[in-house]
Amino acid sequence: MLRVKFGPQNNKNNSWSPARPLQNNRAGGEPEQAGRRRVEAVMAELDKMVGLEPVKNLIKELRAFVEIQQRRRGEGLAASSTVMHMIFKGNPGTGKSTVARLMGRLFKELGVLTQGQLIEVERADLVGEYIGHTAHKAREQLKKAIGGILFIDEAYSLARGGEKDFGREAIDVLVKGMEDYRDNLILILAGYREEMEYFLEINPGLRSRFPIQLEFPDYTVPELLAIARVMLAERQYVLAPEAAAELEKILRREVLLGHRYNGNARMVRNIIERAIRRQALRLVNKKRNLSRRELMYIEKEDLLRPDLPAGVKDEGSELPGGPSVCYNNTR
Numbered sequence: 001m002l003r004v005k006f007g008p009q010n011n012k013n014n015s016w017s018p019a020r021p022l023q024n025n026r027a028g029g030e031p032e033q034a035g036r037r038r039v040e041a042v043m044a045e046l047d048k049m050v051g052l053e054p055v056k057n058l059i060k061e062l063r064a065f066v067e068i069q070q071r072r073r074g075e076g077l078a079a080s081s082t083v084m085h086m087i088f089k090g091n092p093g094t095g096k097s098t099v100a101r102l103m104g105r106l107f108k109e110l111g112v113l114t115q116g117q118l119i120e121v122e123r124a125d126l127v128g129e130y131i132g133h134t135a136h137k138a139r140e141q142l143k144k145a146i147g148g149i150l151f152i153d154e155a156y157s158l159a160r161g162g163e164k165d166f167g168r169e170a171i172d173v174l175v176k177g178m179e180d181y182r183d184n185l186i187l188i189l190a191g192y193r194e195e196m197e198y199f200l201e202i203n204p205g206l207r208s209r210f211p212i213q214l215e216f217p218d219y220t221v222p223e224l225l226a227i228a229r230v231m232l233a234e235r236q237y238v239l240a241p242e243a244a245a246e247l248e249k250i251l252r253r254e255v256l257l258g259h260r261y262n263g264n265a266r267m268v269r270n271i272i273e274r275a276i277r278r279q280a281l282r283l284v285n286k287k288r289n290l291s292r293r294e295l296m297y298i299e300k301e302d303l304l305r306p307d308l309p310a311g312v313k314d315e316g317s318e319l320p321g322g323p324s325v326c327y328n329n330t331r
């Protein structure tokens, strides 16, 4: 469940405080209106994401909170601060990185962060192989993230090896970093729901340091279809009605197989990108002029497994609808 704690917090405890006024991050006294427009642009991108209502609501709350505390401060009223470190729980492809990136941009525009960059790391980026190595690696990542968000994917893997594992040391460095850079760094720990809950259980001290917990549920078939349409529209493609029905069939099958492994929206992106390549292959040898409609429409056959030419090996992605023909990047 979504848990947000607001209310007066001790500033020494990794909390953002509204001490930094909105304008501080803006170059050369840029008019406030331009800043506002950029905040609205980020919010519009967030709104365009399919589903994720609790996530959107939390971000709206945080935005409102920050703005109102800044205005209160402007009026000489007491302004509360809040801890902005977060836990994202969800399966692969549920939008965690995308939302974190948007948050970085939003918090920059709101004056909570100075840069707003997202540094995504995993265990291997933080944990070293000998004594002292871990502290060095983890500090380097923290440094890169100052002014923005340090996003730790599969964070529970830091607790993997028990007491003697260097992962513990990485956790200690991170906790210290949260304290040292409390005014200008947000830490997000992400991972599968069950693993993250276990991680917090065995590290009870961490729970209170990450008061905002967000769930990224698996997408339903209609949501996955809507995501496909958004992705196609961004690329100026359209699904032909028969192709839409075929895509729905493919997605139903995948969802039945289990979300944890199918990659949710990432799977949709892979299917779409592959269909675009197959459409190109279908059109490229046509002798006559291609119409605008032909160039835009994804047909049912673009979603189906192609007959591979003799001698071409079945390899590459494990996408539904069959593997692609030796394209490298199917992400």
Ligand SMILES: Nc1ncnc2c1ncn2[C@@H]1O[C@H](COP(=O)(O)OP(=O)(O)OP(=O)(O)O)[C@@H](O)[C@H]1O
Residues within 6 Å of the ligand: 048, 049, 050, 051, 052, 090, 091, 092, 093, 094, 095, 096, 097, 098, 099, 227, 230, 265, 266, 269
């Ligand atoms: N709600 C959504 N609406 C539209 N597109 C989405 C949505 N969620 C995810 N996507 C798209 O799906 C792809 C995968 O999303 P993202 O990388 O944010 O997922 P993730 O949860 O970080 O996955 P992983 O755990 O594999 O890193 C991206 O291209 C993203 O733009």
Ligand SMILES: [Mg+2]
Residues within 6 Å of the ligand: 096, 097, 098, 153
């Ligand atoms: Mg990700």
